[in-house]
Amino acid sequence: xxxxxxxxxxxxxxxxxxxxxxxxxxxxxxxxxxxxxxxxxxxxxxxxxxxxxxxxxxxxxxxxxxxxxxxxxxxxxxxxxxxxxxxxxxxxxxxxxxxxxxxxxxxxxxxxxxxxxxxxxxxxxxxxxxxxxxxxxxxxxxxxxxxxxxxxxxxxxxxxxxxxxxxxxxxxxxxxxxxxxxxxxxxxxxxxxxxxxxxxxxxxxxxxxxxxxxxxxxxxxxxxxxxxxxxxxxxxxxxxxxxxxxxxxxxxxxxxxxxxxxxxxxxxxxxxxxxxxxxxxxxxxxxxxxxxxxxxxxxxxxxxxxxxxxxxxxxxxxxxxxxxxxxxxxx
Amino acid sequence: xxxxxxxxxxxxxxxxxxxxxxxxxxxxxxxxxxxxxxxxxxxxxxxxxxxxxxxxxxxxxxxxxxxxxxxxxxxxxxxxxxxxxxxxxxxxxxxxxxxxxxxxxxxxxxxxxxxxxxxxxxxxxxxxxxxxxxxxxxxxxxxxxxxxxxxxxxxxxxxxxxxxxxxxxxxxxxxxxxxxxxxxxxxxxxxxxxxxxxxxxxxxxxxxxxxxxxxxxxxxxxxxxxxxxxxxxxxxxxxxxxxxxxxxxxxxxxxxxxxxxxxxxxxxxxxxxxxxxxxxxxxxxxxxxxxxxxxxxxxxxxxxxxxxxxxxxxxxxxxxxxxxxxxxxxx
Numbered sequence: 005x006x007x008x009x010x011x012x013x014x015x016x017x018x019x020x021x022x023x024x025x026x027x028x029x030x031x032x033x034x035x036x037x038x039x040x041x042x043x044x045x046x047x048x049x050x051x052x053x054x055x056x057x058x059x060x061x062x063x064x065x066x067x068x069x070x071x072x073x074x075x076x077x078x079x080x081x082x083x084x085x086x087x088x089x090x091x092x093x094x095x096x097x098x099x100x101x102x103x104x105x106x107x108x109x110x111x112x113x114x115x116x117x118x119x120x121x122x123x124x125x126x127x128x129x130x131x132x133x134x135x136x137x138x139x140x141x142x143x144x145x146x147x148x149x150x151x152x153x154x155x156x157x158x159x160x161x162x163x164x165x166x167x168x169x170x171x172x173x174x175x176x177x178x179x180x181x182x183x184x185x186x187x188x189x190x191x192x193x194x195x196x197x198x199x200x201x202x203x204x205x206x207x208x209x210x211x212x213x214x215x216x217x218x219x220x221x222x223x224x225x226x227x228x229x230x231x232x233x234x235x236x237x238x239x240x241x242x243x244x245x246x247x248x249x250x251x252x253x254x255x256x257x258x259x260x261x262x263x264x265x266x267x268x269x270x271x272x273x274x275x276x277x278x279x280x281x282x283x284x285x286x287x288x289x290x291x292x293x294x295x296x297x298x299x300x301x302x303x304x305x306x307x308x309x310x311x312x313x314x315x316x317x318x319x320x321x322x323x324x325x326x327x328x329x330x331x332x333x334x335x
Numbered sequence: 336x337x338x339x340x341x342x343x344x345x346x347x348x349x350x351x352x353x354x355x356x357x358x359x360x361x362x363x364x365x366x367x368x369x370x371x372x373x374x375x376x377x378x379x380x381x382x383x384x385x386x387x388x389x390x391x392x393x394x395x396x397x398x399x400x401x402x403x404x405x406x407x408x409x410x411x412x413x414x415x416x417x418x419x420x421x422x423x424x425x426x427x428x429x430x431x432x433x434x435x436x437x438x439x440x441x442x443x444x445x446x447x448x449x450x451x452x453x454x455x456x457x458x459x460x461x462x463x464x465x466x467x468x469x470x471x472x473x474x475x476x477x478x479x480x481x482x483x484x485x486x487x488x489x490x491x492x493x494x495x496x497x498x499x500x501x502x503x504x505x506x507x508x509x510x511x512x513x514x515x516x517x518x519x520x521x522x523x524x525x526x527x528x529x530x531x532x533x534x535x536x537x538x539x540x541x542x543x544x545x546x547x548x549x550x551x552x553x554x555x556x557x558x559x560x561x562x563x564x565x566x567x568x569x570x571x572x573x574x575x576x577x578x579x580x581x582x583x584x585x586x587x588x589x590x591x592x593x594x595x596x597x598x599x600x601x602x603x604x605x606x607x608x609x610x611x612x613x614x615x616x617x618x619x620x621x622x623x624x625x626x627x628x629x630x631x632x633x634x635x636x637x638x639x640x641x642x643x644x645x646x647x648x649x650x651x652x653x654x655x656x657x658x659x660x661x662x663x664x665x666x
Binding site: 240 | 523568
């Protein structure tokens with residue numbers, strides 16, 4: 005198995021990307037192709053005493069900055085690291101690619117170069133979120149497509165079902181549509197139409213769910229338009245951060261509460277691990293005819309390693325093949 | 336000043352509603368009219384040893400359950416507590432009303448009976464959220480209107496500006512549009528149009544903001560469509576709850592972390608107060624020609640008291656008058 009990694013994407017590139025790739029190459033039976041400026045990447049690799057032989061470098065002459073337009077930059081910068089990752093996937097040189105860079109650029113490059121799977125109209129980014137329940141929740145779409153139609157929500161549910169069954173290992177995962185109330189009469193017109201489509205499907209559709217149900221473990225897969233999903237994701241990340249900052253400030257107010265915090269530290273650390281995005285691997289761009297895993301912009305080596313592992317799982321369990329079969333048998 | 340309170344609305348009605356009304360009547364120079372089943376309300380009032388003379392009961396023969404359709408129930412249940420609250424406001428018997436009941440019913444009753452303010456097309460619920468900054472953020476709309484047009488977002492900003500200046504006491508509050516990126520080119524078409532409207536306005540418009548900016552104190556007023564706002568609100572509430580539950584479970588794992596938690600308790604309590612919705616008063620339904628304050632469904636007496644206080648502030652500072660003036664001078 006060969007996996008390309010965008011060596012130039014993300015806040016901590018290339019250092020953490022290279023470190024994560026080295027970690028992954030040690031743990032996995034896969035060849036890792038680091039894509040980006042060969043001098044920079046070589047210098048980073050040289051910092052690691054024992055680089056597994058499966059790690060190689062593929063030069064890319066440029067990269068896409070976070071403030072660039074996705075569509076324009078993919079058209080103009082044909083030698084950008086993420087473009088070349090998608091090219092390598094298209095040509096079959098690699099089986100999958102991982103990027104922590106410009107999400108929009110990854111979506112545009114994947115959609116243009118790899119095209120969509122048969123029967124899937126739009127891509128959706130599916131992110132795994134921790135919950136109070138036994139299994140995490142898969143939220144699709146968190147920002148690949150903001151012009152969402154009822155059929156797209158239905159297709160997200162189909163793809164999420166495959167993801168959940170093969171990767172998260174749960175049979176008949178439940179699916180809900182993110183809405184502002186549980187009643188069938190609630191919400192916008194396109195949500196009501198998606199409701200009809202899902203009601204008629206063979207999926208384990210439990211109806212509308214609300215914002216609070218994403219984290220309480222009530223439902224396995226939550227589908228929504230990319231605008232709402234993106235806002236939800238960013239709000240969620242920031243609240244965890246805000247609560248942690250506010251609590252730290254309060255704990256510092258007295259010696260006793262500081263001592264308490266010190267004693268309670270193992271619990272704080274455990275909680276941090278539990279809600280740490282880097283533990284959950286990257287988010288697949290579902291629906292494209294290829295395997296693209298998008299990792300958080302602030303990914304550290306551990307997050308990159310987990311994203312590469314997830315990419316490996318997508319290849320190993322032939323997720324796209326199963327999606328195409330699911331689409332066909334649903335028609 | 337007279338304020339009607341929906342005695343039958345909310346998870347803890349009538350007990351906490353009556354208790355909150357008694358608290359408010361003690362603190363404020365206002366007459367409180369409790370609206371609902373007179374026998375139930377009288378029995379609740381009788382539990383309080385010293386009921387201020389300003390508290391009275393207005394009978395309502397029914398109330399609207401949470402699972403009823405807002406539009407249907409307001410049309411059919413003309414004697415429901417929230418309908419009668421709106422009637423009393425329309426007839427000028429009271430200056431404002433507060434409800435912790437069915438939000439949709441409160442919106443429909445207010446819109447139908449009180450109508451909109453001159454120049455405002457749709458109502459918006461504005462909620463005050465705690466932030467890392469010095470002032471809270473006002474998020475509008477969190478669910479009054481899910482068929483949102485660019486002009487509505489602009490009007491929410493105008494109304495939020497008045498709210499912030501007169502109630503939250505900050506001159507020239509900043510306004511942002513909730514979007515999936517800061518760049519002007521990002522987002523849906525209606526957001527781009529709202530951007531144009533706000534750019535041309537006299538408001539302190541700072542452009543697009545992202546989900547994370549709601550809680551980091553970067554912006555004072557965030558406008559969004561009611562669907563997104565409602566999801567954001569429910570996600571935010573649930574995350575605080577989930578983090579607290581996960582942390583409690585982790586703290587219980589060892590005697591040392593439990594001791595730590597005990598010592599750190601004052602800090603946890605302070606944080607809880609800081610993020611407690613009941614401290615922030617109710618959420619005004621902005622844009623109607625009257626004063627309706629919507630309180631959280633799970634409101635306790637303290638939250639109801641604060642919502643009644645907020646209703647009093649709306650009357651005292653003539654917020655609607657200022658909104659109409661702001662609309663006129665913006666044309």
